[in-house]
Amino acid sequence: MTAEYDALMDFVRETEALAAISGRLEWDQETMMPRGAAPQRGAEMAALEGVLHARRTDPRMGDWLSASEESATDDVARAQLRHIRRSFERTSKVPARLAAEIARVTSETQGIWADARAGDDFETFAPALEKVIALKREEGAALAGDGDLYDAMLQDYEPGTTAADLEAMFGALRPELTDLRAAVREARAPARLTGIFDETAQMRLTRKLAKAFGYDMTHGRVDKAVHPFSSGSGLDVRITTRTSETDPFNCFYSTIHEVGHACYEQNISRGYLLTPLGQGVSMGVHESQSRIYENQLGRSRAFTGWLYGEMRDAFGDFGIPDEESFYGTVNRVSDGYIRTEADELQYNLHVLMRFDLERALVSGDLSVADLEAAWNDRFEADFGYRVDRPANGVLQDVHWAVGLLGYFPTYSLGNVYAGCLHEALRAALPDLDSQLARGETSGATAWLADNVQTHGGLFEPRDVIARARGAEPSEAPLLAYLKEKFTGIYGL
Incomplete structure (x- = not known):
């Protein structure tokens, strides 16, 4: 490659290193930072963002890009330049003051x-949220030009996707999920998990689960936070989980979910470290990894059989008589308010509701003052019962508070992608269940690493899934999987 390309990549690596420091500050804010430090942390984050914005819009970037694009011959260099060009043009549209x-x-x-x-x-929260929405709409207008504000916001999380694409996909999901849920609610439900489960023992088992799914603890750690998340890339990828003495599944499956995210980052080719290719290509693809780890693998009949024995070792007799009953308990469809705790069948209905509400916020059709009432009305219409309190409703997710408008739909897109990958994984590993029954996930996780994770940002999001599946992404495999699973559990 040329001297201009080398100079560009050296500059970008330094920028990516600074961005990683910003991410570490965010991790600290969620896990370790004293609450009273928030105003100072805000100033620190603003200062660092100013430095990052200046680097990402440095006029030399344009010159280096133009010179490099003319001579790029290999796929990796072209992919690097594609990402850098997209970021440069996008960031240059946003004033430094606004960023x-x-x-x-x-x-x-x-x-x-x-x-x-x-x-x-x-x-108390509404005035702050109004300020965030106003700022993000200003940013969206700068990015969109004459285009759609929400489509512009989506590009931060799922490049190449539009609201119309998602609307079509979600329109196909909603009636099928609603009908299946109605049939399930008429059937006899599996037993609930009851009792008290020591939280220290939960954390011991959750770390065992993290390692069982391939999380490299020499390059990561597990902490507790209000809202579980994964943070970092490359050689430093951290996750958080949460515990409840009455609900160990919350801890275990939050951990497995976040390990899916973390393993994606840990398994990206080390040659891409601190470059645009050295991170997950989109939030939809990222979510496909967390959801397939959590659900298609972690909630499978085979793996829950192994987990049942681990839980008996950790907690003794906890009231579920056998592995098959435990499989039903893990996958029980239950009324609830919290998206992150929702069963597989109803999870996407939570996401589709947020997708519609945030589009209305962005367009101005819904004001923040009316958001709580709109949330409560829509929840009752979709789920059949009223929200009991704001923490279980409009205040449950952190995303809007931190300006992540356009993020929510990638959760359901990730579920669709996971359905596609699971179909291909089953075809590639006919003995998968016998492996999972031993608590052995390495066959599945190695397949995902080879076919999805190692590529990082080398390919466009839909192309990653299409290459792994051997066909274009579709909601059909997810719907087929859910119908087969819950028809079996509920005897429909």
Whole structure:
């Protein structure tokens, strides 16, 4: 490659290293930072964002890109340049003042949200959210030009996808999921998990689960947070989980979910470290990894048989008589308010609701003042019962507080992608269940590493799934999987 390409990549690696430091500050804010430090952290994040914005819009970038694009001959270099060009043009449209203000305000709003959630007080949170929405709409307008604001926001999370694409996919999902849920609710449900489960023992088992799914603890760690998340890339990828003494599944499956994200980052080719290719290509593909780890593998009949024995070792007799009953308990379809705790069947209905609400917020058709009422009305229409308090409703997710508008639909897109990958994985590993029954996930995780994770950002998001599946992404495999699974569990 040329000297211009080498100079560009050296500059970008330094920028990526600074961005990783910003990510570490965000991790600290969620896990370790004293609550009273929020205003100072907001100033720190704004200052760092100012530095990052200046580097990402440095005029030399344009010159280096033009010179490099003319001579790029290999796929990796072309992919690097594609990502750098997209970021450069996108970031250059956003004023530095606005980028720093968004970083400052969202950092502070995260703390306001946490307090409001703890106090079930949406009115305290609403003014801060109004400020975030206004800033993100300003950013969206700068990015969209004459185009659609929401489509512009989506590109941060799922490049190449539009709201119309998602609307068509979600329109196919909603009636099928609604009909299946109606049939399940009429059938006899598996037993619930009851009792008290020591939280220290939960954390011991959750770390065992993380390792069982291939999480490299020499390059990661497991901590606790209000909202479980994965953070980092390359050689430093951290996850969080949460515990409840009455609900160990929350801990275990949050961990497996976040390990899916973390393993994606850990398994990207090390040659891409601290470059645009050295991270997950999109949030939809990222979510496909977390969801296939959590659901198609972690909630399978085979793996729950192994987990049943582990739980008996950790907690003794906890009231579920055998492995088959435990499989039903793990996959029980239950009424509930919280998206992250929802069963596979109803999870996407939570996401589709948020997709519609945030599009209305972005377009201006829904005001923040009316958001709580709109949320409660839509939830009752979709789920058949009223939200009991704001922490179980409009305040449950951190995404809007930190400005992640356009993020929510990638959760359901990730489920669709996971369905496609699971279909291909089963075809490639006919003895998968016998492996999972021993608590052995390496066959499945190695297949995912080879076919998805190692590529990082080398291919476009849909192309990653299409290459692994051997066909274009479709919601059909996910719907077929859900119908087969819940028809069996509920005897439909």
